Amino acid sequence: MRNRRRRGARIRPYTxxxxxxxxxxxxxxxxxVSAADxxxxxxxxxxPESRRIHQMCRETRSVAEIAAELKIPLGVTQVxxxxxxxxxxxxxxxxxxGHSPSxxxxxxxxxxxxxxxxx
Amino acid sequence: MxxxxxxxxxxxxxxxxxxKVVIAGGFGAGKTxxxxxxxxxxxxxxxxxxxxxxxxxxxxxSTPDKVTTTVAMDFGRLTLExxxxxxxxxxxxxxxxxxxxxxxVRGAVGAVIVVDCRRLAECFDAIDYFETNQTxxxxxxxxxxxxxxxxxxxxxxxxxxxxxxxxxVDFDARDRNSAGGVLKELLRYTLSRKAEPVG
Numbered sequence: 001m002r003n004r005r006r007r008g009a010r011i012r013p014y015t016x017x018x019x020x021x022x023x024x025x026x027x028x029x030x031x032x033v034s035a036a037d038x039x040x041x042x043x044x045x046x047x048p049e050s051r052r053i054h055q056m057c058r059e060t061r062s063v064a065e066i067a068a069e070l071k072i073p074l075g076v077t078q079v080x081x082x083x084x085x086x087x088x089x090x091x092x093x094x095x096x097x098g099h100s101p102s103x104x105x106x107x108x109x110x111x112x113x114x115x116x117x118x119x
Numbered sequence: 120m121x122x123x124x125x126x127x128x129x130x131x132x133x134x135x136x137x138x139k140v141v142i143a144g145g146f147g148a149g150k151t152x153x154x155x156x157x158x159x160x161x162x163x164x165x166x167x168x169x170x171x172x173x174x175x176x177x178x179x180x181s182t183p184d185k186v187t188t189t190v191a192m193d194f195g196r197l198t199l200e201x202x203x204x205x206x207x208x209x210x211x212x213x214x215x216x217x218x219x220x221x222x223x224v225r226g227a228v229g230a231v232i233v234v235d236c237r238r239l240a241e242c243f244d245a246i247d248y249f250e251t252n253q254t255x256x257x258x259x260x261x262x263x264x265x266x267x268x269x270x271x272x273x274x275x276x277x278x279x280x281x282x283x284x285x286x287x288v289d290f291d292a293r294d295r296n297s298a299g300g301v302l303k304e305l306l307r308y309t310l311s312r313k314a315e316p317v318g
Contacts, residue, residue: 028226064206067165
């Protein structure tokens with residue numbers, strides 16, 4: 001889609017990601033992620049940033065929450081999470097987008113939840 | 120879509136799913152106030168580096184040192200059920216950041232365009248965006264702040280050229296139930312649109 005190569009100044013955070021700005025996994029800002037094994041030792045081979053992300057994933061969090069908490073730009077967080085998923089270290093939860101009819105039930109549950117919370 | 124997702128369904132919390140709604144609108148219309156009113160956490164601000172934009176935004180080519188500009192966006196969270204979490208993302212209000220919206224809007228179940236009736240022109244960009252986008256259902260929420268609305272809903276629909284089917288509601292962004300009511304309206308609209316075939 002957007003294939004034009006970026007020229008000019010390199011942005012430091014993206015050196016963590018080998019210059020990649022797109023993740024291979026369906027990681028949106030609201031996508032929840034959690035550590036594949038919350039009790040596992042964090043592999044020492046990981047970059048410090050990836051280690052911190054993995055640590056945070058011991059509890060289920062959204063991509064945006066991880067980025068905000070660790071003060072890592074969203075795009076970088078997405079790429080690092082994608083790498084962690086490739087290595088089987090984090091689990092990516094399904095995201096409801098409302099585009100598939102099979103999601104209707106979940107949307108209805110969401111509406112009922114809202115009706116309960118707000119009178 | 121889930122083909123790459125590692126599977127280990129035995130672990131706890133695996134059935135947690137999330138959804139997102141987008142809170143758009145002009146600068147100062149009350150987007151963050153709405154998020155704050157309904158969120159179970161204090162709204163969080165996260166930053167997105169404008170790298171993608173640097174390819175498309177002509178202004179940057181003339182100011183190459185500016186590539187590290189970051190755009191902040193606010194979000195809040197609502198646990199709707201035990202394993203169902205909804206996030207509310209505010210779009211950056213300034214029109215020059217509209218290119219970021221694709222990333223924020225992608226995969227949203229719906230969007231609310233918050234309008235300050237005293238400054239209608241501020242929301243034109245947001246309305247244009249969602250009219251063009253077509254994939255995300257949106258409603259318009261008129262933030263009445265303290266007083267009464269200076270116009271009728273019909274007048275506003277006409278002034279903003281909003282399609283007849285798009286719901287327009289009025290609310291007070293500072294009031295929790297009023298702001299929550301806007302989210303309910305949005306989900307009802309999303310569900311009603313799914314009930315009929317969309318061309």
